[in-house]
Amino acid sequence: MKNIAYIENFEDWANSFTYSYPVKVRFSETDLFGHLNNTKVFVFFEEGRIEFFKEIGVMQQWLTRGGEGIPVTSDLQCNYLRQIYFDDRLDVFVKIHSIGQTSVDLHYLIKNQHGDICITGRGRMVQVHKKTGKSIEWDEVIKNKLHSSTTSANI
Amino acid sequence: MKNIAYIENFEDWANSFTYSYPVKVRFSETDLFGHLNNTKVFVFFEEGRIEFFKEIGVMQQWLTRGGEGIPVTSDLQCNYLRQIYFDDRLDVFVKIHSIGQTSVDLHYLIKNQHGDICITGRGRMVQVHKKTGKSIEWDEVIKNKLHSSTTSANI
Amino acid sequence: MKNIAYIENFEDWANSFTYSYPVKVRFSETDLFGHLNNTKVFVFFEEGRIEFFKEIGVMQQWLTRGGEGIPVTSDLQCNYLRQIYFDDRLDVFVKIHSIGQTSVDLHYLIKNQHGDICITGRGRMVQVHKKTGKSIEWDEVIKNKLHSSTTSANI
Amino acid sequence: MKNIAYIENFEDWANSFTYSYPVKVRFSETDLFGHLNNTKVFVFFEEGRIEFFKEIGVMQQWLTRGGEGIPVTSDLQCNYLRQIYFDDRLDVFVKIHSIGQTSVDLHYLIKNQHGDICITGRGRMVQVHKKTGKSIEWDEVIKNKLHSSTTSANI
Numbered sequence: 001m002k003n004i005a006y007i008e009n010f011e012d013w014a015n016s017f018t019y020s021y022p023v024k025v026r027f028s029e030t031d032l033f034g035h036l037n038n039t040k041v042f043v044f045f046e047e048g049r050i051e052f053f054k055e056i057g058v059m060q061q062w063l064t065r066g067g068e069g070i071p072v073t074s075d076l077q078c079n080y081l082r083q084i085y086f087d088d089r090l091d092v093f094v095k096i097h098s099i100g101q102t103s104v105d106l107h108y109l110i111k112n113q114h115g116d117i118c119i120t121g122r123g124r125m126v127q128v129h130k131k132t133g134k135s136i137e138w139d140e141v142i143k144n145k146l147h148s149s150t151t152s153a154n155i
Numbered sequence: 156m157k158n159i160a161y162i163e164n165f166e167d168w169a170n171s172f173t174y175s176y177p178v179k180v181r182f183s184e185t186d187l188f189g190h191l192n193n194t195k196v197f198v199f200f201e202e203g204r205i206e207f208f209k210e211i212g213v214m215q216q217w218l219t220r221g222g223e224g225i226p227v228t229s230d231l232q233c234n235y236l237r238q239i240y241f242d243d244r245l246d247v248f249v250k251i252h253s254i255g256q257t258s259v260d261l262h263y264l265i266k267n268q269h270g271d272i273c274i275t276g277r278g279r280m281v282q283v284h285k286k287t288g289k290s291i292e293w294d295e296v297i298k299n300k301l302h303s304s305t306t307s308a309n310i
Numbered sequence: 311m312k313n314i315a316y317i318e319n320f321e322d323w324a325n326s327f328t329y330s331y332p333v334k335v336r337f338s339e340t341d342l343f344g345h346l347n348n349t350k351v352f353v354f355f356e357e358g359r360i361e362f363f364k365e366i367g368v369m370q371q372w373l374t375r376g377g378e379g380i381p382v383t384s385d386l387q388c389n390y391l392r393q394i395y396f397d398d399r400l401d402v403f404v405k406i407h408s409i410g411q412t413s414v415d416l417h418y419l420i421k422n423q424h425g426d427i428c429i430t431g432r433g434r435m436v437q438v439h440k441k442t443g444k445s446i447e448w449d450e451v452i453k454n455k456l457h458s459s460t461t462s463a464n465i
Numbered sequence: 466m467k468n469i470a471y472i473e474n475f476e477d478w479a480n481s482f483t484y485s486y487p488v489k490v491r492f493s494e495t496d497l498f499g500h501l502n503n504t505k506v507f508v509f510f511e512e513g514r515i516e517f518f519k520e521i522g523v524m525q526q527w528l529t530r531g532g533e534g535i536p537v538t539s540d541l542q543c544n545y546l547r548q549i550y551f552d553d554r555l556d557v558f559v560k561i562h563s564i565g566q567t568s569v570d571l572h573y574l575i576k577n578q579h580g581d582i583c584i585t586g587r588g589r590m591v592q593v594h595k596k597t598g599k600s601i602e603w604d605e606v607i608k609n610k611l612h613s614s615t616t617s618a619n620i
Contacts, residue, residue, distance in 0.1 A: 005470070027360055028192045028353050032185040032241055033595075038538040039183050039511055042504040043338050050337055063396070072545065073503035079540045083598060086187055086373070130498075133548060160315070182515055183508050188440075193383040194356055197349040198493050205492055218551070228348035230389045235382065238443060241528070285343075288393060338502045342495040342551055349493050396497055 004079050006097075006107070006122045014117060017093035017109055021051040025088045036084035041119055042076060045108050048092035049125070052106075056149040058142050069127045069136045074103060076123035082116055089113040096150045102127050102135040104146055159234050161252075161262070161277045169272060172248035172264055176206040180243045191239035196274055197231060200263050203247030204280070207261075211304040213297050224282045224291045229258060231278035237271055244268040251305045257282050257290040259301055314389050316407075316417070316432045324427060327403035327419055331361040335398045346394035351429055352386060355418050358402030359435070362416075366459040368452050379437045379446045384413060386433035392426050399423040406460045412437050412445040414456055469544050471562075471572070471587045479582060482558035482574055486516040490553045501549035506584055507541060510573050513557030514590070517571075521614040523607050534592045534601045539568060541588035547581050554578040561615045567592050567600040569611055 007013045023044050031037040053059035053071075061067050084090065093109040108121035127136045138146065162168045178199050186192040208214035208226075216222050239245065248264040263276035282291045293301065317323045333354050341347040363369035363381075371377050394400065403419040413436040420429035437446045448456065472478045488509050496502040518524035518536075526532050549555065558574040568591040575584035592601045603611065 026353065026357050027186055028194050028356055030187040031182055032187065032189045033535055033537070034187045037183045037511075038541070039504065039507040042507055043336065046338055046502075046504055047336050070498055072498070072548070075542070075544045076503065077540070077542045080538050083537070181508065181512050183511055188380055188382070190382075192356075193386065194349065194352040197352055198491065201347075201349055201493055202491050225343055227343070227345075227393070228390050230387070231348070232385070232387045234385045238382070337496055338504050340497040341492055342497065342499045344497045347493045 004120060006077065007120065013107075014109060017095050017107075019052050019055060019095065020091040020093040021048045023047060023090045023092055025084060025086055025090065027086055030086045034085070036086075036088070038080065041078055041080070041084075041110070041121070044090065044092050044110060044119075045076065045078070045121055045123065048094045048108065049106055052094040056145050058145050061142065068129055068131075070130050071125045072128050074124040074126045076121065078108075078119060078121040080119060082112070082118040084110075084112060084118050090118070096146060097122065099138075099143070099146050099150070101137050159275060161232065162275065168262075169264060172250050172262075174207050174210060174250065175246040175248040176203045178202060178245045178247055180239060180241055180245065182241055185241045189240070191241075191243070193235065196233055196235070196239075196265070196276070199245065199247050199265060199274075200231065200233070200276055200278065203249045203263065204261055207249040211300050213300050216297065223284055223286075225285050226280045227283050229279040229281045231276065233263075233274060233276040235274060237267070237273040239265075239267065239273050245273070251301060252277065254293075254298070254301050254305070256292050314430060316387065317430065323417075324419060327405050327417075329362050329365060329405065330401040330403040331358045333357060333400045333402055335394060335396055335400065337396055340396045344395070346396075346398070348390065351388055351390070351394075351420070351431070354400065354402050354420060354429075355386065355388070355431055355433065358404045358418065359416055362404040366455050368455050371452065378439055378441075380440050381435045382438050384434040384436045386431065388418075388429060388431040390429060392422070392428040394420075394422060394428050400428070406456060407432065409448075409453070409456050409460070411447050469585060471542065472585065478572075479574060482560050482572075484517050484520060484560065485556040485558040486513045488512060488555045488557055490549060490551055490555065492551055495551045499550070501551075501553070503545065506543055506545070506549075506575070506586070509555065509557050509575060509584075510541065510543070510586055510588065513559045513573065514571055517559040521610050523610050526607065533594055533596075535595050536590045537593050539589040539591045541586065543573075543584060543586040545584060547577070547583040549575075549577060549583050555583070561611060562587065564603075564608070564611050564615070566602050 025036055029036055029040040050059060062070055091111045095107050097105040097107045103124050103126040105124050109117065110119035112118050127138060128134060129136050180191055184191055184195040205214060217225055246266045250262050252260040252262045258279050258281040260279050264272065265274035267273050282293060283289060284291055335346055339346055339350040360369060372380055401421045405417050407415040407417045413434050415434050418431035419427065422428050437448060438444060439446050490501055494501055494505040515524060527535055556576045560572050562570040562572045568589050570589050573586035574582065577583050592603060593599060594601055
């Protein structure tokens, strides 16, 4: 397998995901080369990440109008291992890799309907203040939810 | 030319536009059939319309956070007369067709770099209250700006 | 209900759909006004239409590399009756309204998770030659499949 | 400045770009958090990269139908340093960082209209066979063009 900086042992890494979200490739997501346009993978990352955040119970707070903190993308990385085509049924796997004071590192893995690994990725989300853009520390509630999700995933 | 309900005399209609905004077709806007994906035309309509609204001086108010009214799409129509391809340089023509108490009807015309008419369209924008969603009458300032733009266009 | 040119009796029309495809609104499909961006509705129309074509068995032929004919959008219309928001679960209803020698007219209806009608639409697809762009008559196989689908929908 | 793995000296790096392509942020590219949606940056990377490839004269060959090789994305990285908003006028800087037998590493830098650095990025493009997906070595013509562009950029 490819040598990817954020992955130590590829097989162990690929097997460490427990959460996934299904996505089907739309016609409008292809390009004239006949495959999924490379930019659309990040739409799948975002959708998978939000569904994951909903699953572990931290998304609601960010969407509430009263909430001051919003999660923004700090960085993203993506490795394209295999081409993806129109109508492919993908599973977007998401897991927490590490948790900081104001941020969380997520890892991503996308498989097609044949079980082939097509995409790997990672990226950091940071909680910032909606108005000032300054980073905000996780409160205890969110921190606990983030930590429990990694624990349960490791069992 | 095609028989299109919102166009009386095609040649007169096509010649009645005075404002246009240039757009170049992106790779990510094509699809596997090798042409511009049909859904992207509405992105061009939106971009052309917003630039037109900026040109006639009504856009700023809608973007101000204090403003209560926002313009929303009430309906859209699009006729695809000629295929559009990657890297085509398009001119998106926009004009006001008619002005209501709370709405404005816009017409659209898209030509490619050869001067061929590729797309015609129309659609109504309605000003609604950001919170309640109820329609709001144009104030005198906006109304005057909308009317002047049609007058000048007709000269 | 709104007066929409392509709908005679709104209630009858809304009840005449039998096929629907589920779509969930992505975060990346919203805009800064806090709702679904108007241009994304046509992505849902396209996805609903393709799934409908797969359901009635005509899509495969168009995707085959050997096939000469491809379906292209001839026109589209959309009426926005109610705002759509992030994470809304939509049902995209699609039905055949009429069948021509080289074309088919489709009608669309989108409801949200509360059963509210948010969007109505229609549009014509035309089968054209992949290379020449000239319209091609339906062959008997496709024609029969299109007709059976309208018949069964009317029962 | 942030510690970014692919950047040694941030100031030197930022000053080493000579090619840029202008992009304006569309309304449909924002999301409900009121800023540019994170996934759209990769659309700007793609547009900037293609314009850069056209500028140095290697794009035409990839778009020719006869050509067997097409450039595909092997990996992408993006760091979000500053938020980007609707209507921002961006400059997308692109340069070649290194050239392999079948691939090329590109670096990206996006500044807004105030000259603020908003985005940095990098990614590898690989030339693959359209049908087999196997990587193809650059021919001499393309290789020379890639190399000249880096030389001239360093002057």
